[in-house]
Amino acid sequence: MEGGEASLADRVTGKLVLEHVSKWFQTSSMNVHALDDVTLRIAEGEFVCLVGPSGCGKSTLLNMIAGLDRPDRGVVQADGQMITGPGPHRLMMFQEAALFPWLTVLGNVLFGLNLINGLSAVERREKAEYFLELVGLKRFMHANVHELSGGMKQRVALARSLAPNPSVLLMDEPFGALDALTREQLYGDIQRIWSQHRKTIVFVTHNVREAVCLGDRVILFSPHPGRIREEFEIPLPRPRDINSVDLARYSTEITRVLKGYVQAEVAG
Amino acid sequence: MITRWLVAALFFSALAVSWHLLVAAKIWSPLLLPAPLSVLDYLRSAVEDGTLFEAMLVTVRRLLIGYGLGILVGLPLGLLTASSKWSQDTIGVLALGLQTLPSVCWVPLALLWFGQTESAMLFVVVMGTLWSLIIATDTGVRTIPPIYSRAARSMGSSGFHTWTHVILPAALPFLLSGMKQGWAFAWRSLMAAEIYVTILTGFGLGHLLHYGRELSAMDQVIGVMIVIVLIGLAVDKTLFAPIERFLHRRWGTGRS
Numbered sequence: 090m091e092g093g094e095a096s097l098a099d100r101v102t103g104k105l106v107l108e109h110v111s112k113w114f115q116t117s118s119m120n121v122h123a124l125d126d127v128t129l130r131i132a133e134g135e136f137v138c139l140v141g142p143s144g145c146g147k148s149t150l151l152n153m154i155a156g157l158d159r160p161d162r163g164v165v166q167a168d169g170q171m172i173t174g175p176g177p178h179r180l181m182m183f184q185e186a187a188l189f190p191w192l193t194v195l196g197n198v199l200f201g202l203n204l205i206n207g208l209s210a211v212e213r214r215e216k217a218e219y220f221l222e223l224v225g226l227k228r229f230m231h232a233n234v235h236e237l238s239g240g241m242k243q244r245v246a247l248a249r250s251l252a253p254n255p256s257v258l259l260m261d262e263p264f265g266a267l268d269a270l271t272r273e274q275l276y277g278d279i280q281r282i283w284s285q286h287r288k289t290i291v292f293v294t295h296n297v298r299e300a301v302c303l304g305d306r307v308i309l310f311s312p313h314p315g316r317i318r319e320e321f322e323i324p325l326p327r328p329r330d331i332n333s334v335d336l337a338r339y340s341t342e343i344t345r346v347l348k349g350y351v352q353a354e355v356a357g
Numbered sequence: 358m359i360t361r362w363l364v365a366a367l368f369f370s371a372l373a374v375s376w377h378l379l380v381a382a383k384i385w386s387p388l389l390l391p392a393p394l395s396v397l398d399y400l401r402s403a404v405e406d407g408t409l410f411e412a413m414l415v416t417v418r419r420l421l422i423g424y425g426l427g428i429l430v431g432l433p434l435g436l437l438t439a440s441s442k443w444s445q446d447t448i449g450v451l452a453l454g455l456q457t458l459p460s461v462c463w464v465p466l467a468l469l470w471f472g473q474t475e476s477a478m479l480f481v482v483v484m485g486t487l488w489s490l491i492i493a494t495d496t497g498v499r500t501i502p503p504i505y506s507r508a509a510r511s512m513g514s515s516g517f518h519t520w521t522h523v524i525l526p527a528a529l530p531f532l533l534s535g536m537k538q539g540w541a542f543a544w545r546s547l548m549a550a551e552i553y554v555t556i557l558t559g560f561g562l563g564h565l566l567h568y569g570r571e572l573s574a575m576d577q578v579i580g581v582m583i584v585i586v587l588i589g590l591a592v593d594k595t596l597f598a599p600i601e602r603f604l605h606r607r608w609g610t611g612r613s
Contacts, residue, residue, distance in 0.1 A: 157507060157510060157511060175510050175512075176513060180511055180512060181508070181511040183507070187504045187505065189508075189526070190527075190609075191607055191608070200514075201512035201513070204513040204514055205513075233608075234609075235607075235608060249512075253512065253513075
């Protein structure tokens with residue numbers, strides 16, 4: 090397949106490159122080996138899902154790509170440059186309400202935009218409104234954060250992350266705290282936005298179905314220490330429906346492999 | 358809204374009427390419990406000869422300057438103790454200790470240091486405000502969910518911008534309660550200081566109260582007490598209530 094070869098070539102250079110990355114955390118009682126020799130290449134415009142049980146270091150990995158954390162060993166690069174700190178090209182979206190309660194919905198979306206130089210106040214405002222429109226919440230731009238439902242909050246968070254026009258979007262279990270119905274709506278939204286705006290997305294989740302529904306690739310981690318165990322290409326056509334049978338076939342397979350790691354760990 | 362006003366008006370009229378009836382029943386000597394009308398008489402004469410207004414001005418000025426100074430110094434110090442272990446173990450512990458000291462205890466020291474002057478009064482007010490504001494700011498900043506600054510950092514905020522745009526606004530509910538507490542301490546300590554010592558540079562409400570006692574002028578004592586209560590209420594309603602309403606609306610906490 091031609092498309093497959095192109096993306097393979099892209100991955101060799103790679104939008105995001107992680108090479109032999111290791112990370113330890115020192116807690117008061119023990120030294121945790123969070124990531125062990127992780128190597129991963131992600132192509133421009135690719136949607137990659139990182140899946141694994143808790144403690145497999147997938148959020149740590151995301152933090153390192155965001156520049157909020159540094160590897161103890163190995164290299165993390167974006168566009169061929171070492172990542173030395175956070176930047177507006179790589180924005181992070183968190184699991185729950187990282188929205189600022191002292192700002193309105195509009196104020197939250199403007200927060201990231203205000204940190205970008207070279208935009209006039211009018212342009213910032215227009216961009217903010219555009220992205221609120223995109224997530225279907227323009228009507229609520231003057232609302233306070235506490236007046237929104239959980240799903241609406243995550244939509245605002247999505248608009249806030251998209252507004253500064255990052256090339257990489259990092260999502261740390263962004264729908265984990267939502268009910269199933271709201272989640273399904275957001276799967277649709279995020280696929281639509283991704284196909285329109287072609288961001289590189291790294292999406293962390295422990296929900297295999299969710300990963301198969303969204304990702305071009307699903308990367309499986311095992312815990313203690315966090316390691317990449319297996320990769321699955323998901324060549325299903327988009328937009329994908331999380332309830333489709335084809336999708337279920339993939340997720341059943343991946344879940345089976347994942348269970349193997351968890352059981353191996355319990356046994357060993 | 359109008360009913361609420363009506364209920365309040367009714368309540369306070371009833372209070373005044375029962376006070377009047379109590380006096381009319383002559384259970385206590387009118388020297389000890391003057392009628393509401395004679396208190397009103399005193400207030401009117403004090404307004405007319407200017408003593409009340411002057412005393413209010415002196416007291417409120419001391420309070421505002423001292424309180425302002427306390428906030429100006431306390432807020433940065435609170436931010437400092439919250440952001441470094443060293444300052445927490447030093448200034449933080451000092452503030453915690455001194456906060457437990459009733460601020461009227463500063464009066465003897467202030468008099469020896471500054472004499473019977475304006476500076477002594479300001480010093481007492483600052484000491485009343487400062488420590489509780491440091492503690493409140495410190496607590497406020499520590500209670501902020503770390504995800505706020507992580508999200509802000511991810512969007513490129515750092516250093517001073519993070520302090521002014523994330524940490525301070527996020528700590529606002531705590532700052533406000535600290536400021537209210539600081540205000541209450543400052544107000545109490547200033548009144549105590551004014552009643553306790555004669556200050557040569559200005560004759561405040563506390564002095565008016567004190568001389569009311571010296572002259573056994575109960576109408577003056579009660580009249581000045583009422584004025585003090587009214588000032589406290591006015592400050593709460595004009596200074597703090599609007600900020601509180603804003604907080605309730607934004608954060609969605611409580612009901613105003």
